[in-house]
Amino acid sequence: QVQLVESGGGVVQPGRSLRLSCATSGFTFSYYAIYWVRQAPGKGLEWVALISYDGSNKYYADSVKGRFTISRDNSKNTLSLQMNSLRPDDTAVYYCAREGPWVTSAFDIWGQGTMVTVSS
Amino acid sequence: SYELTQPPSVSVSPGQTARITCSGDALPKQYAFWYQQKPGQAPVLVIYKDSERPSGIPERFSGSSSGTTVTLTISGVQAEDEADYYCQSTDFSGSYVVFGGGTKLTVL
Numbered sequence: 001q002v003q004l005v006e007s008g009g010g011v012v013q014p015g016r017s018l019r020l021s022c023a024t025s026g027f028t029f030s031y032y033a034i035y036w037v038r039q040a041p042g043k044g045l046e047w048v049a050l051i052s053y054d055g056s057n058k059y060y061a062d063s064v065k066g067r068f069t070i071s072r073d074n075s076k077n078t079l080s081l082q083m084n085s086l087r088p089d090d091t092a093v094y095y096c097a098r099e100g101p102w103v104t105s106a107f108d109i110w111g112q113g114t115m116v117t118v119s120s
Numbered sequence: 121s122y123e124l125t126q127p128p129s130v131s132v133s134p135g136q137t138a139r140i141t142c143s144g145d146a147l148p149k150q151y152a153f154w155y156q157q158k159p160g161q162a163p164v165l166v167i168y169k170d171s172e173r174p175s176g177i178p179e180r181f182s183g184s185s186s187g188t189t190v191t192l193t194i195s196g197v198q199a200e201d202e203a204d205y206y207c208q209s210t211d212f213s214g215s216y217v218v219f220g221g222g223t224k225l226t227v228l
Contacts, residue, residue: 035217044206044219044220044221044222045155045163045206045208045219045222046219047216047217047219050217059215059216095162095163100165100168102151102168102169103151103214104150104151104153104169104209104210104214105210105214105217106151106153106165106168106208106209106217107153107155107163107165107208108165108168108174110162110163110164111162112161112162113162
């Protein structure tokens with residue numbers, strides 16, 4: 001059964017760092033691009049970062065560029081998001097999501113999410 | 121920046137048909153996808169490539185496309201369909217994922 005399980009969320013002060021992880025199982029991880037998508041409380045969905053299947057290409061939303069770093073370890077079937085210089089508006093549930101097999105980028109499987117709260 | 125526009129809310133009675141629209145200039149060129157999100161849960165894909173339904177999604181969910189507007193249709197709405205629905209596509213170049221603002225479906 002295909003699964004993505006996020007971890008690492010919590011409460012952190014502004015300006016500090018946090019590292020999220022996404023453990024995957026049930027599929028060949030190294031075949032798929034993976035995204036981080038976030039959702040602020042009561043708000044809509046926003047893509048944050050994308051990493052290609054082999055880690056050679058990485059893309060970021062303007063709102064996190066220069067502060068967040070996405071990475072993957074295909075030997076361990078895991079994805080990470082290093083978040084530095086956190087701001088209150090980074091408060092959100094963070095989901096990892098698998099990119100589906102279509103010409104247009106979209107998501108066929110989502111994790112359950114991990115909550116990040118940035119507050120003093 | 122590119123945007124997808126959805127109505128904030130739609131309300132229907134049980135057994136009726138709900139239609140949720142999503143408008144965007146790039147939709148004639150890029151496929152649209154629809155996700156259902158219930159409170160406290162992760163989004164679930166209900167329609168892909170404008171009108172295809174993933175396995176396990178009830179037949180009452182369907183999608184269509186016409187020009188710059190795509191539509192999610194839920195026929196014979198049930199109480200369990202009450203949720204937020206998000207359309208998603210990409211910009212013209214296909215480089216960036218874009219989500220609509222979401223539509224809250226209320227089953228009266």
